Amino acid sequence: MKKFLALALLALPLAAQDGFDFKALDKLGANSKNRTNVTLDGDMLKMAAGFLGAAGNSNKDAADVKTLVDSLKGVYIRSWEFDQKGMYSAGDLEPLRAYLRAGKWNRVVESKKDDELSEIYLLPQPGGKLGGVAIVSAEAKEVTVVYIAGSLRTEDIAKLSGSMGIPDIGSQLGNLKKGDKGEKGDKGSAKTKEED
């Protein structure tokens, strides 16, 4: 009985956790020069979608993004830049890769050459749809993880890769400049840029 209770207690956090816990990647950024975190889920994602659909955004790209975002559950970005080579360990990415391997995710792209690694994982769902996309990109001085959860179509991935006019949307959202990165650091929904 005690063993059962202990197992149940151990399983509780796993059951409560919906998706990957990005805290597991915190080690990666320990020596980073710049750090960019984006966490958009729940209400924040709805707000962002609502903002795109607000009056004045008649642009077709904005409408496409809104349609896409409406079906998403969460968008998580973690990106770290380092001053020099060898300031992070590739093993620190292992928790995410292990999570993706253990689940129903399929690695559809793997490109590795010298210090560069690119991996794309898709979560297949019935009816030819996708339940998410994850990108792991590592270079000598930069590591980026993109994790998008929610209902997607394969065409959406193609749109995300370039045909969608992201810069136009950025300008509609108040002339987003590169320098805006890391303005805020709110819990849960923050993008941060830190000089370590």
Added chain:
Amino acid sequence: MNNFEDDLKKSLRRESPPLDFAAKVLARAAALDQAKAAAQKPKVVVRPVWRRPAAWAIAAGITVAALIPVGMVEYRHRQEEKAMEAGRQLALALDITRVQLQKTKERLQKASKQHAL
């Protein structure tokens, strides 16, 4: 014996009331009525405005009515700011995603070219 009879007759003889007797009785009765009425009439206490609950209720109602629109405007403003920030973050996220997908594409193209050679 005669004296006794005389005294008795004198005591029992009928005397006329004074001329103002009726007026005095009526006046006394009226005074008693007035006193009784005064005793029954409730006292009217005039309180200052700030001690009247109704005045406080009206003042509170007016204050709330005045604050509601202000609160609504402030709430809407905050929601718009939040939505704008969420929109900025979404644009940043999509931008990073696009860059990473393009990088992967370029790496694959480079690799396939080298493989072809």
